[in-house]
Amino acid sequence: MRRLGKQEIEDIAVGAALLGTGGGGDPYIGKLMALQAIEEYGEITLLDVDEVPDDALVVPSAMMGAPTVMLEKAPSGEEATAAFKNLEFYLGKKIFATMPIEAGGVNSMVPLALAAKLGLPVVDVDGMGRAFPELQMVTFYLDGIAATPMVLADEKGNTSLLSTINNVWTERIARAATIEMGGSTMTAIYPMTGKNIKESGIRNILSLEEKIGKTIRLAKDNNVDPIKEVLNKADGFELFRGKVSDINRKTEAGFARGVATFEGINEYKGEKLEVRFQNEHLIAQTEKRLLCVTPDLIAVLDAETGLPITTEGIRYGARCVVIGMPCHPKWRTEKGIEAVGPKYFGYDVGYVPVEELLKKGGLV
Amino acid sequence: MRRLGKQEIEDIAVGAALLGTGGGGDPYIGKLMALQAIEEYGEITLLDVDEVPDDALVVPSAMMGAPTVMLEKAPSGEEATAAFKNLEFYLGKKIFATMPIEAGGVNSMVPLALAAKLGLPVVDVDGMGRAFPELQMVTFYLDGIAATPMVLADEKGNTSLLSTINNVWTERIARAATIEMGGSTMTAIYPMTGKNIKESGIRNILSLEEKIGKTIRLAKDNNVDPIKEVLNKADGFELFRGKVSDINRKTEAGFARGVATFEGINEYKGEKLEVRFQNEHLIAQTEKRLLCVTPDLIAVLDAETGLPITTEGIRYGARCVVIGMPCHPKWRTEKGIEAVGPKYFGYDVGYVPVEELLKKGGLV
Numbered sequence: 035m036r037r038l039g040k041q042e043i044e045d046i047a048v049g050a051a052l053l054g055t056g057g058g059g060d061p062y063i064g065k066l067m068a069l070q071a072i073e074e075y076g077e078i079t080l081l082d083v084d085e086v087p088d089d090a091l092v093v094p095s096a097m098m099g100a101p102t103v104m105l106e107k108a109p110s111g112e113e114a115t116a117a118f119k120n121l122e123f124y125l126g127k128k129i130f131a132t133m134p135i136e137a138g139g140v141n142s143m144v145p146l147a148l149a150a151k152l153g154l155p156v157v158d159v160d161g162m163g164r165a166f167p168e169l170q171m172v173t174f175y176l177d178g179i180a181a182t183p184m185v186l187a188d189e190k191g192n193t194s195l196l197s198t199i200n201n202v203w204t205e206r207i208a209r210a211a212t213i214e215m216g217g218s219t220m221t222a223i224y225p226m227t228g229k230n231i232k233e234s235g236i237r238n239i240l241s242l243e244e245k246i247g248k249t250i251r252l253a254k255d256n257n258v259d260p261i262k263e264v265l266n267k268a269d270g271f272e273l274f275r276g277k278v279s280d281i282n283r284k285t286e287a288g289f290a291r292g293v294a295t296f297e298g299i300n301e302y303k304g305e306k307l308e309v310r311f312q313n314e315h316l317i318a319q320t321e322k323r324l325l326c327v328t329p330d331l332i333a334v335l336d337a338e339t340g341l342p343i344t345t346e347g348i349r350y351g352a353r354c355v356v357i358g359m360p361c362h363p364k365w366r367t368e369k370g371i372e373a374v375g376p377k378y379f380g381y382d383v384g385y386v387p388v389e390e391l392l393k394k395g396g397l398v
Numbered sequence: 399m400r401r402l403g404k405q406e407i408e409d410i411a412v413g414a415a416l417l418g419t420g421g422g423g424d425p426y427i428g429k430l431m432a433l434q435a436i437e438e439y440g441e442i443t444l445l446d447v448d449e450v451p452d453d454a455l456v457v458p459s460a461m462m463g464a465p466t467v468m469l470e471k472a473p474s475g476e477e478a479t480a481a482f483k484n485l486e487f488y489l490g491k492k493i494f495a496t497m498p499i500e501a502g503g504v505n506s507m508v509p510l511a512l513a514a515k516l517g518l519p520v521v522d523v524d525g526m527g528r529a530f531p532e533l534q535m536v537t538f539y540l541d542g543i544a545a546t547p548m549v550l551a552d553e554k555g556n557t558s559l560l561s562t563i564n565n566v567w568t569e570r571i572a573r574a575a576t577i578e579m580g581g582s583t584m585t586a587i588y589p590m591t592g593k594n595i596k597e598s599g600i601r602n603i604l605s606l607e608e609k610i611g612k613t614i615r616l617a618k619d620n621n622v623d624p625i626k627e628v629l630n631k632a633d634g635f636e637l638f639r640g641k642v643s644d645i646n647r648k649t650e651a652g653f654a655r656g657v658a659t660f661e662g663i664n665e666y667k668g669e670k671l672e673v674r675f676q677n678e679h680l681i682a683q684t685e686k687r688l689l690c691v692t693p694d695l696i697a698v699l700d701a702e703t704g705l706p707i708t709t710e711g712i713r714y715g716a717r718c719v720v721i722g723m724p725c726h727p728k729w730r731t732e733k734g735i736e737a738v739g740p741k742y743f744g745y746d747v748g749y750v751p752v753e754e755l756l757k758k759g760g761l762v
Contacts, residue, residue, distance in 0.1 A: 120561065124488060192567050194575070195559035197484065203556050207578050211558070214574035 058138010260340025422502010463582030624704025
């Protein structure tokens with residue numbers, strides 16, 4: 035158990051945006067929500083997974099919808115509370131703690147803001163170890179844990195409590211409701227026991243985010259290369275260096291979909307890298323080389339500061355380093371690859387771990 | 399209190415289809431559902447509104463969605479039960495009785511089938527006195543009664559429990575969920591007290607439906623004109639006689655929308671009548687005359703048998719009598735006309751009661 039204050043929030047926000055692989059929502063809005071909640075209600079208690087009783091009720095708090103919409107329609111904080119209270123009422127049991135469902139600019143911060151407000155602890159665990167665009171894309175799903183009962187709440191005061199036969203149906207119905215409710219909602223989802231998160235969660239994710247964020251923050255003072263330090267902390271690999279030469283992005287079916295193109299600089303001169311995304315980066319490839327594919331992580335960093343850039347924040351001409359990181363081993367199983375591998379997203383390539391792709395120089 | 403057996407169901411189905419003004423779903427499917435339930439579970443108890451205790455929980459059971467979809471995807475009966483059980487669990491109170499939300503081929507029968515199955519009584523009341531395409535179009539809405547908490551259930555086993563700030567938002571979110579859940583769902587909606595239905599319901603609607611259906615059934619044996627008898631029982635007016643010369647119908651945004659055109663016969667020869675609908679008939683007019691507009695009822699009857707024809711069942715060349723009937727006085731208030739009058743549906747005409755229109759020969 036330890037306490038999270040403002041500095042920890044700042045660092046977690048940066049690290050989470052990096053693991054959010056371009057998606058997960060705007061880090062600035064997420065950070066403001068959490069900082070304001072701490073200002074108002076005080077610091078947050080972070081629990082290790084092993085500190086949660088086996089039978090305790092733990093409920094992730096998450097925003098659902100397109101990050102593009104989140105930019106225009108910042109949540110009030112009442113939605114997340116309404117979702118929690120409604121689920122507690124339905125289950126007839128007090129919620130012991132909350133946790134993030136994924137890493138990302140908004141969804142790492144949402145449970146922190148709610149925890150401060152409701153005086154609940156946050157558990158140092160999530161269900162992705164990164165961000166993904168659909169709600170069934172969590173390690174809990176691989177272990178057969180239901181996403182429902184879940185509650186969606188909008189900023190107007192409407193709520194919807196879903197009970198579904200499987201998590202793919204949860205995603206479909208919740209997505210349709212979210213679009214109708216204005217494009218983004220706050221959810222209380224995947225109600226779990228302490229035992230569930232011990233068995234199925236990805237541990238120490240907030241601590242890892244904090245470590246990455248702190249590294250980037252201190253790099254300048256320590257006169258070290260932030261990129262190198264990040265690669266070191268996150269077991270990552272440099273995939274490419276280049277200038278953004280094209281951005282193609284549209285919001286469709288509740289998602290931000292598109293492709294960012296980078297023109298190589300330094301040793302990558304003459305090559306072009308394309309990074310395709312659906313909220314999150316999913317595949318990084320040049321004309322001849324496949325460098326990294328989902329579920330491995332692809333992050334775009336500012337070449338100078340090492341700060342992560344989301345698919346919304348990316349700008350023409352920006353000098354970037356694109357890095358790849360191995361995903362959690364749970365995603366590298368057959369069921370994991372089926373759920374979140376390149377084929378699921380419509381790419382006709384098989385999954386090869388990033389470290390193997392790079393061993394062969396990306397020539398598959 | 400009285401019992402409803404097979405003959406009563408047959409008659410109610412016909413009368414309800416007539417008051418369903420072209421919509422409310424296929425009378426044949428609805429009737430089969432109710433008859434099968436009676437076959438399996440026995441007769442149904444019909445209660446007068448005054449027989450319901452003031453504090454009893456009464457919940458209408460209704461199908462939501464486009465009638466076109468209902469034709470392809472008949473409900474199993476499990477959905478309606480799931481919706482009721484889920485709502486009971488959420489409210490923590492036993493449901494005392496069910497009732498129809500509207501008159502119509504399916505939605506008059508759905509609560510009868512459910513009542514037989516669950517051994518619940520049905521109350522002789524509804525919230526429209528006819529059918530309407532959207533769920534906030536009920537007299538309960540005029541009296542400020544909330545549609546939620548409501549539960550939607552599909553045939554796969556998914557449920558969605560909505561709590562909304564007003565009934566227009568209920569309609570929007572429930573409609574989006576229904577479309578995603580396959581185009582039609584079973585709902586438990588407008589949970590009310592006995593006091594609520596006494597104050598806001600439209601009484602004796604099932605009895606009126608039965609009377610109309612019986613009249614049509616017996617007309618041939620009694621050697622009387624079924625149309626005349628129906629007009630007599632339902633306080634209606636003949637608007638037009640003609641042959642169907644054109645049908646234009648499409649399913650969009652979860653509704654069956656379109657227009658049916660009739661070429662006049664007998665004294666209407668040379669005139670053309672257009673009947674426009676959104677699930678239900680909404681406006682009947684010739685080139686020069688406005689004959690009947692929503693919320694007054696427009697029904698299309700087979701000229702020979704007097705049987706009502708739905709917008710789905712209407713066929714090119716069919717000889718029909720189009721009749722108009724005054725709606726319940728609750729719909730003729732300012733709030734009623736605002737909620738379900740011609741302007742709400744996008745027609746640029748003011749509401750004039752059908753009997754006044756006809757006094758002037760439809761010349762407005």
